[in-house]
Amino acid sequence: MTQPADSPRPSPSPDPASAPDPASPPSFLDELRDGVTPRATLLVVGVLALQLLFIASYVGALHHPKLRDVPFGVVAPRAAAEQTVARLEGLPGEPLDPRTVTDAAAARELILDREIDGALLIDPARTTDTLLVASGGGRSLAGALAALVATLEQSEGRTLRTVDVAPADLGDANGLTSFYLVVGWCVGGYLCASALAMSAGARPTNLRRGVIRLAALAVFSVLGGLGGAVIAGPVLGALPGSVAALWGLGALVVFAVGAATLALQCVFGIAGIGVAVLLVVVAGNPSAGGALPLPLLPPFWAAIGPALPPGAGVWVARSIAYFEGNDTTVPLLVLSAWATAGAAITLVMAALKRKPEPRPSEV
Template sequence: MNAPSRRSSGESATEPVAKSPGFAAEFKDAITLRAFGLVLGGLLVQLAFVVSYVGAFHSPTPHRIPVAVAAPQQVSAKIVAQLNSLDGAPVEATAAPSPAAARQWVLTRKTDAAFLFDATGTKDTLLVASAGGPSVSQTATQIAQKIEAAQKRQITVTDIRSPNSGDGRGMTSFYLVLGWVIGGYLTATIMGMAAGSRPASRHRTLIRLAVLVLYAAVSGIAGAAIVGPVFDALGGHFWALSGIGTLVVLASAATALALQTLLGLLGTGVVILLFVVLGNPSSGGVYPAPLLPSFWSTIGQALPPGAGTTLVRNTVYFSGHAITQALWVLGAYAVGGAVLAWAASWWRERVHVDATTAEPELPLEPSPTA
């Protein structure tokens, strides 16, 4: 005997379909205040990026390019005064005691160029070091040629330290540091967004810092290998560049970890603002400081991209001269970032504990009667 059917003949065998909430409800659910704030933040970062790069690069103008002047004592002061009185102050001239000293000033980065005056003839010499920034050397050459033509004199330009053949226009240092900086803050961000992560405790922060130190060392060695043995762009300084890379990556990563622990998602935006929007155009990689507007030339060497670029260039091309400030800046970001990250995680722990202890206890429900 067949089992009785549970549906009447008029009922459909199809299950009822859930009703769509409708476009208006979906729109209200999608467009939240948080979503609007994130989109607005992205727009502001985008506009800041455009303003910063265009502002820094749209019209490079020489301003107080350091120049050494080697000339006989009776004319040295006059030449220095003439150079320093040029309209717009394109150069900052300083008398050097001898041509050899002027040359040494260029190689130790005390000056970007050296003007050697020929007291016995009409042919002078300009010494430049394009490895420190080809655009500055070219600008100094143009200024010198214009002045010499007005004085009915000739000038010979000698590049006493040019970039390596594999370094093109001397941009490898900038691109190498750019990769290290991006890798540092991106890895710190990924660690903070990893599945299962929670607001960093002090123990979690110490673990992340230990991982970042290891990552920084690997990144430094890998970057040095790429610009050295692989492409032969900055060869001959493998271990020095490995150490520099470790410091640059750690400075970027530790600072990112600190800001993200302290400010959350907003911290990531601050990192991008500092390192990308402001740090890259002011670093001196494309145009060195004497060709940048005052704002960018002032902040450049106080940020990791600028300090790192200077450190790499001067280590590879100028025997490690004029790198003390860059080392202090990067060290401050690395150590300061680590300390701030730990302090921020400790503060978050205290806030969490205080919030937990402040919650009132709920009264116990009476046990049910039999």
């Protein structure tokens, strides 16, 4: 029987040999595309950049400690004091920033006020002079000053006696407890902010959510500040000073770092966590004056350290522990600025967050 001319022809059946086998495993290129997405590639490149910056920052800041412009007092009769100051100003590399001081009591007061880091008391009637240092501000700085001045005194045929007017506590090995305490508070701040972002999105969906995140961070900051102060003080006996003052400092440090991290996440999304690590860990820790006090750091790190939360926190912690709480106004203002700016940006970005447009079916 013949088929009508206008009837459709049956479509040819596919060749079983040319059809893809659903049971065959994907190729290596397919697996590579699925396993390493462009977004993952960017994140890995960012992590690599942070790693290299971390190495460059720490090694660059700490590999070659050298005294630079250390505020230094000279106590002596007028003619001898002026002559000594001129000699110290002419030292190669300008390790000291000397100035005359009226007497030993004034020199001690200036050291405790953290206006100078050491002072040389010259006694023209004897062959032995006295160097005042403060190891509570950093053992490495006190040791470097003692070594430099001892060499200068020896070249003059004189001997040196060193007096520590603000000694580091016996439990504060190398004077680093304040640094590790502040680093712990900083880590808690950005990890808390990161946890809040990972659990509910990097950017708060509305103003109320932003307020809730900041409130949760504030509670965490109070608890973290208290815990750190108690552990470093009464529990381990590693850092002297008022527990209440250290508690307040810890709460401020944690909140400042956490609020800054929340703000950076609002601006950059999840990549804001990396930016926070760049500021606090990569740039902030080596420049904080912990392992090496500021006068021993290269100029760049010495300049940025006081403006970042770790550096401001370490300065205040040492002042509380060893310097009667002196000279803390500026670093506390720095920490307050980070906390205020971080909270403000978080709230503004949350308030500006637009809700998604409703779908036609939902109207």
